[in-house]
Amino acid sequence: MLKKGSKLYSILTGTCPKCQNESMYLDKNPLHFNKILKMNENCSHCGLHYQIEPSFFYGAMYVSYGLNVAIGIAAFIISFVFFDSNLKVAFIVIIASLILSFPFVLRLSRNIYINMFVSYDPNAKHK
Template structure:
């Protein structure tokens, strides 16, 4: 029964769906980003101005996504703790190796953290509207 609830959270209409896919939080029909590949580093944060389906303006106010820095900080701390636990506790590596694992994971996953923090932040303020018609 709980597995069914988790799968429901991944379907269109949930905040988790919008966060994981990077789609418009209001209609979830279009990617917010110009380039879907976050590893194209020059385009990682380049976004459409508005959703072409529902017209939602992504930058709700000037400097809106500065608040995503706080979300990014939290994601990076969680990622660093996870890397430490996996490296030092589970794999029984040295502290030096654990530190290298933390730095490597933060550098490699940096584009995902950037986009993920923006996705989480905008979903804090905009909710899915299944009845919205353009």
């Protein structure tokens, strides 16, 4: 399921969507907040320019919105339905889960967005 060549591999690992040989990010750890959005300009293996056009990753905001809605709904269902909490506690759980998942959603939304436009090329050569 998670093998090189699949979109899911590139999305979950944050590797170049074209060759999947290196990370797109300068620092692989999303918990280093001062480097969370720092990306390489190009892939050193295949030469893919990550910033496909100016302000390319602004589109990732829409992906991030969808991911955050899904997390919020899941947090609500888990706290309100399964743990039978009141609405105030469910609201606090939603806010806490969104704050805790923020760095992961930020990176994941960028990974998903660039993978919508760039496909894996097994013949991508070093440039």
